[in-house]
Amino acid sequence: MRDDSTTADRADRLPWRDLYGAHAAELVAYLWKLTRDREVATDLMQDTFIAGMRDEAALREPAKARAWLYRIATRLAIKRLRRARLIAFLPFAGTERSTDGIPDVELAVREAMSAISADQAAALLLHYAHGFTRAEIAELVGRSEETVKSRIARGRRAFLAAYDRQGGQQ
Amino acid sequence: MSDEQHDDERMRRILGRPASVAVPPFDAMARRSVGGSGRRSIAMAAATILVAMAALFAGRELYIFRQEQLAPTSGVAVPSASATRKVTLPQPVPQPITRTSPAAQIAWIGSSTQDQAPGAIGVDPTGRIIARLDLSGVRPYRSPDGTLMAVVANDIVATYSALDGTKQRTYPRQPTGQLIDAAFSPDGKWIALIGSQAFVQVIDLRSGLSQTTPLGYDPKAATPGMTGTFTGPIWSTIVFSPDSTRAYTIVDWGGPLRLTTFSVSPTGLVQTATAVSGQDGKRFPTCGGPGLAPRVLPNGTTLVAYCHFDGNLWFIDLASLTTIADVQTGQTNPFELSPIFTPDGQLIYLRGGSSMRVVDVSTRALVGPVAIPRKLEDPGPFSWLFTQASAGYIASTIPISPEGTKLYVSGSEGITVLRVPDLKPIATLAPGVSLDEVWISGDGKTVYATSLGKAVYVIPEGGGAPIVVPLPGRSDGYFYASEHG
Numbered sequence: 001m002r003d004d005s006t007t008a009d010r011a012d013r014l015p016w017r018d019l020y021g022a023h024a025a026e027l028v029a030y031l032w033k034l035t036r037d038r039e040v041a042t043d044l045m046q047d048t049f050i051a052g053m054r055d056e057a058a059l060r061e062p063a064k065a066r067a068w069l070y071r072i073a074t075r076l077a078i079k080r081l082r083r084a085r086l087i088a089f090l091p092f093a094g095t096e097r098s099t100d101g102i103p104d105v106e107l108a109v110r111e112a113m114s115a116i117s118a119d120q121a122a123a124l125l126l127h128y129a130h131g132f133t134r135a136e137i138a139e140l141v142g143r144s145e146e147t148v149k150s151r152i153a154r155g156r157r158a159f160l161a162a163y164d165r166q167g168g169q170q
Numbered sequence: 171m172s173d174e175q176h177d178d179e180r181m182r183r184i185l186g187r188p189a190s191v192a193v194p195p196f197d198a199m200a201r202r203s204v205g206g207s208g209r210r211s212i213a214m215a216a217a218t219i220l221v222a223m224a225a226l227f228a229g230r231e232l233y234i235f236r237q238e239q240l241a242p243t244s245g246v247a248v249p250s251a252s253a254t255r256k257v258t259l260p261q262p263v264p265q266p267i268t269r270t271s272p273a274a275q276i277a278w279i280g281s282s283t284q285d286q287a288p289g290a291i292g293v294d295p296t297g298r299i300i301a302r303l304d305l306s307g308v309r310p311y312r313s314p315d316g317t318l319m320a321v322v323a324n325d326i327v328a329t330y331s332a333l334d335g336t337k338q339r340t341y342p343r344q345p346t347g348q349l350i351d352a353a354f355s356p357d358g359k360w361i362a363l364i365g366s367q368a369f370v371q372v373i374d375l376r377s378g379l380s381q382t383t384p385l386g387y388d389p390k391a392a393t394p395g396m397t398g399t400f401t402g403p404i405w406s407t408i409v410f411s412p413d414s415t416r417a418y419t420i421v422d423w424g425g426p427l428r429l430t431t432f433s434v435s436p437t438g439l440v441q442t443a444t445a446v447s448g449q450d451g452k453r454f455p456t457c458g459g460p461g462l463a464p465r466v467l468p469n470g471t472t473l474v475a476y477c478h479f480d481g482n483l484w485f486i487d488l489a490s491l492t493t494i495a496d497v498q499t500g501q502t503n504p505f506e507l508s509p510i511f512t513p514d515g516q517l518i519y520l521r522g523g524s525s526m527r528v529v530d531v532s533t534r535a536l537v538g539p540v541a542i543p544r545k546l547e548d549p550g551p552f553s554w555l556f557t558q559a560s561a562g563y564i565a566s567t568i569p570i571s572p573e574g575t576k577l578y579v580s581g582s583e584g585i586t587v588l589r590v591p592d593l594k595p596i597a598t599l600a601p602g603v604s605l606d607e608v609w610i611s612g613d614g615k616t617v618y619a620t621s622l623g624k625a626v627y628v629i630p631e632g633g634g635a636p637i638v639v640p641l642p643g644r645s646d647g648y649f650y651a652s653e654h655g
Binding site: 016017020021024025028033042045046049050109111112114115116117124125128129156157158159160161162163165166 | 185306324
């Protein structure tokens, strides 16, 4: 069992405050679209950094910190999504708007995301919203590039079909 | 531009739209990291105290149990841990097994394989995969008799044979829109839907007749924890009476709870009564988060609802629409659990991790928690409550046999079969195999269990070698069951 000092001590070995400043917001946005829940996304983002701080020895190349954080975030989110499906929450029926004037995740996007698998959703978001190449995603999720290509192609098809059914913005 | 390039461009446009969330400061996150460990330390200390208290409690119960074994009483009322209070639990009334059709023996398992859309895989008692249903953008429900899978989309309801996955019929949704909740009537004749447009729709599955009526809700719901404006009744629940002639809706969360009664017949869907907490002297509990599991008890006069947020059980009298009781069960982590209603309507079991509580419906007495026993030589932890052992209905985590006398608890060492009501372990199925979710066939003869989302174990209920069915890709590892199993 880890104690408190372990986390605090390790937090000084990498520029965690800078990493947080650079990547926290984009990770929340990624996790929000992936999980379709703002609170969960914020929690998972923090869990991502906490997990990273505790296991920073696993990061061999500090230059790859961003991809590494996305890797942790993806793993945590998919685990959470799979678990959440067991609970079968009742759906969100409203249109949520943020208070700062920036639109929240569009309802049609959330609905379309729910129509594809978590693995596909992660691949689509990483590729189309966060600029990772197929090869980078393959390394990030520990799958072959062919698998990632397939996930993106199938996921894109299913996503757009569901998105159009929902009458999403074109 | 090729189709693929066009789709790529659309995807970048759709997914690249900004989604802004306030990010907590770094120091808050770091404190959370440290605080989490602190909380764990506190939790460990609390757990140690609880274990010590449980040991003391168990010692006393064991003493009482032994005393009872030495001098058995003729009745079922025996002293509980309290010297001043008597607790009794009723023996189960075995129910007839009615789901005997071949279709009701097919297990339907949730599946969202790596490169496929969400779906459900049908597996028969011989271990054969008989079909896969595409569940993209729809929500599935299984009929009470187990013969149909109904999938609800925003514009239609489609039914499929649970025997072979063939499409049976489609019914239009009126009005269209996002589904909030759906329920089959116990006789399988109707399916009732609540949509985001705040309407109740009831469809006669045989004739296709559809009836709709508006559903009242509070337009000023506070929606705690969420920001912005909402339309429709947010989270709502619908449930039928046991005789399938009435339907009840609960609109809750963010506004005063509203309970509405509808009469359902071929000639009309008619609202007959409604009660709103805080109006006309009515007071109802409220569930501080989304998700209620309701059940009208077999007597037809009492609605029991389990709040997945705080684990409380509500008892509501349906004749007067008044609250009878709000039992605070002390259930921890209730989000992952389902209440287990015995089919005779007498008991409600609540699982919490490795422990179990039980509520006696007639007295609303809460007993437990007790550790779930796993070894065949263990006594039933509730055995001091009755002279001999003998439970019913749903729960994704601990299903009950169709006649209501056995519970099936999965774990890393197989499935432990527990006797109702005392939870005495009476058998172990697939010993040594780590299993997750369990489903019992309609006739009770076949037990299905998933293992790490990779395989389904098909196990003869009476014992015997399991058939291992590898699942294509990676399954979600849960079953689509009707509310009756």
